[in-house]
Amino acid sequence: MERLLKFIYEYRAFFTFLFLELTCIWLIVENNRFQSSTYFNSSNRMAANVLGFSQGVREYFSLRTINRDLAEENAILRTALEQRNQRIFADQVPEIKDPLMKNKFEFIDAKVFSNSTGFYKNYITVDKGKSDGIEPGMAAISSMGVVGKVKSVSDHFAVLISLLHTDEMVSCIVKQKDYFGTAQWDGSDMRFTSLRYIPRHANPSVGDTVLTSGYNSIFPTGVLVGVIHSANLSGEAPFWDIRVELAQDFSKLSFVELVKSNLKNERDSLERVTISEIR
Amino acid sequence: MIRSGLVHIVLFLVYVFVQAMLLKNLVLFNSAFCFLYVVFILSLPFEFSTTLTILVGFLLGFTIDIFYSSIGMHAFATVLMSYLRNHWLSVITPQGGYDTGNTPTIATNGIQWFLVYTIPLVFIHHFVLFFLEASGFDMFWFTMLKIMGSLLFTMIVIIFLQLLVPQRRKI
Numbered sequence: 001m002e003r004l005l006k007f008i009y010e011y012r013a014f015f016t017f018l019f020l021e022l023t024c025i026w027l028i029v030e031n032n033r034f035q036s037s038t039y040f041n042s043s044n045r046m047a048a049n050v051l052g053f054s055q056g057v058r059e060y061f062s063l064r065t066i067n068r069d070l071a072e073e074n075a076i077l078r079t080a081l082e083q084r085n086q087r088i089f090a091d092q093v094p095e096i097k098d099p100l101m102k103n104k105f106e107f108i109d110a111k112v113f114s115n116s117t118g119f120y121k122n123y124i125t126v127d128k129g130k131s132d133g134i135e136p137g138m139a140a141i142s143s144m145g146v147v148g149k150v151k152s153v154s155d156h157f158a159v160l161i162s163l164l165h166t167d168e169m170v171s172c173i174v175k176q177k178d179y180f181g182t183a184q185w186d187g188s189d190m191r192f193t194s195l196r197y198i199p200r201h202a203n204p205s206v207g208d209t210v211l212t213s214g215y216n217s218i219f220p221t222g223v224l225v226g227v228i229h230s231a232n233l234s235g236e237a238p239f240w241d242i243r244v245e246l247a248q249d250f251s252k253l254s255f256v257e258l259v260k261s262n263l264k265n266e267r268d269s270l271e272r273v274t275i276s277e278i279r
Numbered sequence: 280m281i282r283s284g285l286v287h288i289v290l291f292l293v294y295v296f297v298q299a300m301l302l303k304n305l306v307l308f309n310s311a312f313c314f315l316y317v318v319f320i321l322s323l324p325f326e327f328s329t330t331l332t333i334l335v336g337f338l339l340g341f342t343i344d345i346f347y348s349s350i351g352m353h354a355f356a357t358v359l360m361s362y363l364r365n366h367w368l369s370v371i372t373p374q375g376g377y378d379t380g381n382t383p384t385i386a387t388n389g390i391q392w393f394l395v396y397t398i399p400l401v402f403i404h405h406f407v408l409f410f411l412e413a414s415g416f417d418m419f420w421f422t423m424l425k426i427m428g429s430l431l432f433t434m435i436v437i438i439f440l441q442l443l444v445p446q447r448r449k450i
Contacts, residue, residue: 021355
């Protein structure tokens, strides 16, 4: 026993090294599991405040662009609202009675505190958290298009998995053709994402719009993802190789909207029951 | 001793804040990063024991991880670099050895020695960090490009800082 202790003491540097590296590996593996609510990330209050301050300084220089984008979005929304009002007035569309169906999705706006685009796994920190009703698994969109998904929340902050994350998948549909596939980032260029699993017999063409399909109940149906930039079909491949130009410029992200899906639980439990019945 | 400890704690905080607030936003061509914080480990005094260096490295990496939402990755790379640091220092001991109380800087040992000392260690740190982040060797050359770009960027900033800030011979 004494000799063992002596041995450990002699090589204490190596054992400390081994122990700490194993701790790190455990932390990395634990963190890679989706939608955990870990505390040690930038949703930590102090870290988020520091990042928020630096974002505040940076944002000061781009206020003009942000203002213009918001004004443009206002105009678009106003037009859409007016059109809808006109239609309701003209056609007497019956009003939806069920409050849950009426408010299928709730939108909570949040300010981006920190964002990155250069890694393979990029995360976004925002200034809304548990106390504002944010939960892991909620979708994040912006005025331009899809942004990502909530990974973990603290009381006042949340960390989102950016669409620029090699493990993040979003179910998509090609608007003009109605074929559906999955958008997954390949890790190279922040302006493009790849659209996978579009079958051989489909005929996507450059310029087609790609929207969220709404099949996974996280994202609302029809949120813009991007526009097809190139579509290739190599020899024997079962699927098209499609690059989509993202609608959202991730280097200029300042505000996001978090989408709370009020029917998600109901839908998920129904689907789970169906799947277990089939088995 | 207490004074030098205080200086190190203040320096630690300075490096963390500079990294989180300034350098995190400073990415060249969307692929070259500057991880200046590694220089804190590299410029610890010669007589720091390996165990202590590793512990400080873990603490530093872990703190940086919090800001990058990448828990464990910076810590892993920094611990590895801290472990190798003292071994590397003893391999490249110049004639006459090191003066106790000194820190490994350009001022004390010259630029040539300093480059031989830092480049391999910073390279190992970046190599491990970026391949951990990529979680595999799928995009090997693109990741290598990021590593080399970041190595160049980090090294230039380190050397500029060393030349700009007058170095104290002893703390």
